[in-house]
Amino acid sequence: MTAIAPGTVPKASPRGSAARARMLRGLLPALSLALVLIAIAWLNPRAISYFGFNLMLNLAIPIALATIAQMFVIAGNELDLSIGTFVGFVGCVTATWLRDAPLIGILVLIGSIGVYALLGALIHLRNLPSIVVTLGMSFVWQGLAILVLPKPGGKAPDWLLSIMSFKPPYVPFPILAALLIAAVVHFGLMRTSYGVILRGSGGNAAALRRAGWSLLKTKIVLFALTGLFGVLSGMALIGITTSADANIGNGYTLLSIAGVILGGGEFVGGRVSPIGAVLGALTLALAASPLLTFMHIPPDWQVAANGAILIIVLAARVLISRRER
Amino acid sequence: MTSVRTLLEKPWIWSFVGALVVWLATIAFTGGYGAGGMVTAALSLAVFTVIVGVGQMFVITLGPGNVDLSLPANIGLASAVAMKVMGGSDAMIVVGLLAALACGAAIGAINYLLIWALRIPPIIATLSASFIIQSVDISYGRGLQIKPPPGFADFTNWQVLGIPVLAMLTVVFTIGAALALQRMIYGRSVLAIGQNIRAAWLAGVHVGRIRFLTYTLCGALGGIDGALLAGYFRGANVDIGNEYLLASIAVVVIGGTSVAGGKANVPGVWGAGLFLVLLLTMLNTFGVSAGVRLVLTGLIIVGVITAAGGEKAVR
Secondary structure, three states: OOOOOHHHHHHHHHHHHHHHHHHHHHHHHHHHHHHHHHHHHHHOHHHOOHHHHHHHOOOHHHHHHHHHHHHHHHHOOOOOOOHHHHHHHHHHHHHOHHHHOHHHHHHHHHHHHHHHHHHHHHHHHOOOOHHHHHHHHHHHHHHHHHHHOOOOEOOOOHHHHHHHOOOOOOOOHHHHHHHHHHHHHHHHHHHOHHHHHHHHHHHOHHHHHHOOOOHHHHHHHHHHHHHHHHHHHHHHHHHHHOOEOOOOOOOHHHHHHHHHHHOOOOOOOOOOOHHHHHHHHHHHHHHHHHHHHHOOOOHHHHHHHHHHHHHHHHHHHHHHHHHHO | OHHHHHHHHOOOHHHHHHHHHHHHHHHHHHOOOOHHHHHHHHHHHHHHHHHHHHHHHHHHHOOOOOOOOOHHHHHHHHHHHHHHHHOOOHHHHHHHHHHHHHHHHHHHHHHHHHHHHHOOOHHHHHHHHHHHHHHHHHHHOOOOOOOOOHHHHHHHHOEEOOEEHHHHHHHHHHHHHHHHHHHOHHHHHHHHHHHOHHHHHHOOOOHHHHHHHHHHHHHHHHHHHHHHHHHHOOOOOOOOOOOHHHHHHHHHHHOOOOOOOOOOOHHHHHHHHHHHHHHHHHHHHOOOOHHHHHHHHHHHHHHHHHHHOOOOOOO
């Protein structure tokens, strides 16, 4: 270190602040979640308890899983506008076939993951805009959901109900589940070598192709993973609500995109963060209803709260990025 | 023969061929019954898709990533604003239309403000905006079921010789849009930005101003569409614009406009709008259930886009 010429010393300071800005940017998802938690604690201290978290984060698990699903397509520079109705379709299958005829139910769910893989292949081979293809598919899933379950009803399988009502000691189940989801996906996508390839397909597709990797395969894998986590999300949702409805997942499309972006993900360049995505989903789950209820804001403004949080976090990110340069 | 060949090379011809095939299939099923009425109904419903479709087309032409996801919320809010301002009185029709137009244009301007100030992709900016607009609409239009003034409701349903007047006006509007796109500096600038934003900027195109204008224009068209929809369906509601998210994007893509930007096609929007409406009419005529209808609509849209294919990657 002593060998460095005196001339380089002044440069160290801006580089240090850039690194700080980058760290701040990485911490932004955690900071937004902390801010929402502090606000809730301040408005209603009793909510910060084992039972309080169990109640408030009730729906956080399916939202987090749907957000992770969306994150995989975004990692490949695509967007899935059908994830909401897909979650609804999976919910309907879970509440009917998976209970009455488990074998058929399992086959249908695996088949639907296969459909997602095929969509990935189609989008890559024909160079189609994923927004339009998945918008079209959102109609297909909705229609299939109505065909499976024309009227709200059905019942979740007992094993699923007992998993979702599991009460571990000390740590509320939703928090435990969120930690598990974040850890597993973080390891798979950020720490394995094929995870790097998957993210690279969004970062620099041309470079990957020249290095001999199949872009068709990465796209298929990314879409299949989206399908897999969409299935998990739908099952978790039914495990909590106990019965299904064809429209049950419709709000998840926009929530999942918002969660990925809140968690520090970007639309282009394969820049996503599984831990951030889970934190983003938790922030949205908390901010949408418990926080507003404690602030005595009518439920009309729940959707707006999501939009406002999204805008505030993005504005904060712009301020930080400006310093990064 | 050469004229037929040049006609077949037009990217928009296929959407009209599709609409014709669907129409023929339906009248073959009914044995010719209701063929004319179907065209009238298709024209009156296609109008609403075409108006927002043209706005969405200008936005999409700006280049990859440009899309307005706030249109459904915009339409919903503007329909409520228009009905509230008109307040059921014929004298206020023009004021109500202007209010809806201003409401939509303001939403478009805010969309661009978010894109510009936060430097975020348009998808996320219009998405966040749509969350907020939706809440404003729910809160503003709570329990609101104001009927349109009788004069306005009659106007949106007015037909001359079986052709809806609104459809004629929309044809005039789309001809204007086509001229603006191909012959005016504004339209050429939009195309230039879509082809290469940096080259357009170096060539002296006011990129920021043109993008601002385009988002505002798209928002304004959404606003006027909301007012007309409330007139046609005799009342505003929050969900009135929901189907126009898919429809506005689908008509643009099916109509032969490039999703990669820089290549727009106005006649195709009409063809695709008619195709979508006639498709729904056909499935209804066949008497399929709601579930099957949704599945088939989705599959046909995916199928048409697959057949039309994407752009070859330019590299």
